[in-house]
Amino acid sequence: MQTSNIDLSTFVKGTNSFLTISDDDIGNEHIGTGIETPLRPDAFLLSDEEKISKIENHFREIMEVLGLDLRDDSLRGTPGRVAKMYVKEIFQGLHPENKPKVALFENKYQYNQMLVEKDITFYSNCEHHFVPIYGKAHVAYISSGKVIGLSKLNRIVDYFARRPQVQERLTVQIANELQEILQTEDVAVLIDAKHLCVSSRGIKDINSATVSSFYGGKFQEEKTKSEFLKYLSLE
Numbered sequence: 001m002q003t004s005n006i007d008l009s010t011f012v013k014g015t016n017s018f019l020t021i022s023d024d025d026i027g028n029e030h031i032g033t034g035i036e037t038p039l040r041p042d043a044f045l046l047s048d049e050e051k052i053s054k055i056e057n058h059f060r061e062i063m064e065v066l067g068l069d070l071r072d073d074s075l076r077g078t079p080g081r082v083a084k085m086y087v088k089e090i091f092q093g094l095h096p097e098n099k100p101k102v103a104l105f106e107n108k109y110q111y112n113q114m115l116v117e118k119d120i121t122f123y124s125n126c127e128h129h130f131v132p133i134y135g136k137a138h139v140a141y142i143s144s145g146k147v148i149g150l151s152k153l154n155r156i157v158d159y160f161a162r163r164p165q166v167q168e169r170l171t172v173q174i175a176n177e178l179q180e181i182l183q184t185e186d187v188a189v190l191i192d193a194k195h196l197c198v199s200s201r202g203i204k205d206i207n208s209a210t211v212s213s214f215y216g217g218k219f220q221e222e223k224t225k226s227e228f229l230k231y232l233s234l235e
């Protein structure tokens with residue numbers, strides 16, 4: 001298997017540009033332009049129901065332009081289904097209201113221990129082609145005295161995955177959110193993913209995978225980083 005590695009640890013929090021290159025290069029090479037998902041200020045003026053209705057009409061138009069017969073029983077409901085799926089499922093992580101609410105607990109007994117949650121399955125979509133990116137996320141943190149419920153780690157990964165994404169941004173968004181919630185810099189995120197826009201179209205490379213990582217605080221030290229990577233290789 002061919003694997004590309006991208007280490008995002010040197011990425012500075014608060015800046016908003018990965019690179020300056022042309023629109024075509026950005027799309028073809030799957031490069032994101034910043035940490036924040038590019039949303040307009042009026043992104044949430046429409047209700048979910050209004051969005052579903054608009055998207056349904058536009059998607060019907062796409063299908064009609066493609067020459068599909070929308071009177072067919074199998075296709076009739078597709079525009080409505082796609083619209084609902086976009087707003088309520090696969091892109092629901094765009095809406096700040098859907099961000100998981102996370103409660104912190106005191107961690108009296110395992111202070112300073114590394115906590116690793118590995119193999120979190122996620123499904124996202126490439127923002128350049130709107131086809132799936134899927135894979136595993138592995139996250140870790142060293143408690144600053146607070147811990148969160150393990151299922152919340154999965155929920156945070158899921159929330160940021162449910163947007164049009166690029167893998168680098170997904171990695172950094174999860175890491176930044178964990179740093180903020182857990183009140184520590186000591187956070188690591190590693191994502192191993194497949195991009196259907198690479199395997200099912202374009203160069204049709206079915207075996208390649210992309211690994212991106214973020215190491216904050218103590219995880220930048222070789223000892224801590226290798227302890228984390230050692231946990232990931234355990235079966």
Ligand SMILES: [Zn+2]
Pocket residue numbers: 030126127128129130195197198
């Ligand atoms: Zn793509």
